[in-house]
Amino acid sequence: MILQMLVTNFVSMLDNIMLGRVGTEQMSGASIVNQYIFIFIISTFGAVSGPGIFGAQFFGKGDAKGQMYTFRFRLFVCLVIAVIAAALFHFFDEELISLFLSKDDSPEQIKATLGYGRTYMQIMIISLVPNAIRQAYASVVSECGETRIPMAASMTAVAVNLVLDYGLIFGHFGMPELGVAGAAIATVIAKFVEAAFIVVWVHAHPARNRYIKGAFTGIAIPARLTVKMIVKGFPLLVNEFLWAAGMSVIAQCYSVRGLDVVAVRNISTTLTNLFSTVYVQLGACIAIIVGAKLGANKLRDARDTDNKLLFFSIAASVAVGLFIIPFAKLFPMVYNTTDEVRSIAAYMILITACVFPLWSYTNACYFTLRSGGKTGITFLFDFGFTWILVIPLALILAYFTELPIRPLFAIINFAEIVKVIIGFFMVRSDIWVNNIVDEK
Secondary structure (H helix, E strand, C coil): CHHHHHHHHHHHHHHHHHHHHHCHHHHHHHHHHHHHHHHHHHHHHHHHHHHHHHHHHHHHHCCHHHHHHHHHHHHHHHHHHHHHHHHHHHHCHHHHHHCCCCCCCCHHHHHHHHHHHHHHHHHHHHHHHHHHHHHHHHHHHHHCCCCHHHHHHHHHHHHHHHHHHHHHHHCCCCCCCCCHHHHHHHHHHHHHHHHHHHHHHHHHCCCCCHHHCCCCCCCCCCHHHHHHHHHHHHHHHHHHHHHHHHHHHHHHHHHCCCHHHHHHHHHHHHHHHHHHHHHHHHHHHHHHHHHHHHHCCCHHHHHHHHHHHHHHHHHHHHHHHHHHHHHCCCHHHHCCCCHHHHHHHHHHHHHHHHHHHHHHHHHHHHHHHHHCCCHHHHHHHHHHHHHHHHHHHHHHHHHCCCCCHHHHHHHHHHCHHHHHHHHHHHHHCCCCCCCCCCCC
């Protein structure tokens, strides 16, 4: 799972670097749009998370039919979200992109960034449907322990994306030179390849994917299970959507300091997102492994396993943070931008590397609580912290002070310490140690 996401993020990094070589406005336009694509992807992740709690425990119980019902639910919800997102992105593209454009920048720079962003967004809309299908299939495949398949699908898509990016952005291999539009087209094609890979494999191996038998012979889902999945899943969907939206609000607060800051964040997050894969996917592993043990009624074993995975997640993130530090000054040098942008980007990379262990721990706590079906608490833990503490802090510092971007960025990120303390006491309380699929 880590390798799958690592490879995917690596290609996103190369894609970003290629656009960065074309120019700052192209890179910034695509970066702004990707803030909204990020919200969509996280929302579909939230949509499969609720049913995924039941799916992991059904798998631990050996109930393939129950797992099939959760798959049907996931696929339907993901496609609905894709349609809604596509409509919003198509009809309100200019308004959404303009939220990240500062009036302090030159009219020419604003116009160019907006134009490139709109071009990129209109093409990227097409990728939403294959993204939704891949999310629904990959979530159930992973909870069955077949984590190599989504990885293989991602690696195949990565190869396609990389070749097409190089060809369509710069006009190599006999392809037209399309710049930003070429980057979007390459991504769309790669997403279709990735979704097709997983779908074909699942249906070609029904013995290893017993939940797929009869999955499309009807659309019925037991009312009792549907209500359960909605009750447990809706807070997760809303939480993931609002958390992702909150990250975009914080990014917008940074952009008040000018379009250069949009470019800075794009450069720094391109590198740090690559390595955040480790703690993000370790959290997802906690949900699957601990969830399966809870579903099998191995409650003491689940608690012990969770403690070990929490420790491992923190240790891994410390190692990753130390690994990133030497690249802080080197990585921004590959971009065709100003020295000031490179300098601030290097600073942000250093700060992020230091915050990695904090994010790793709170991410692991979130998935621990989620594995036992405590979705209401995870909603407060994740959404509450972001919207009640971090966003007001970012808004006040960005709009009501003249604080430079460097201390502004550091203060907002190190606020995570508060969440670490809350998460520690929540996990230690054992309120998450529950079997939610035991009919008794």
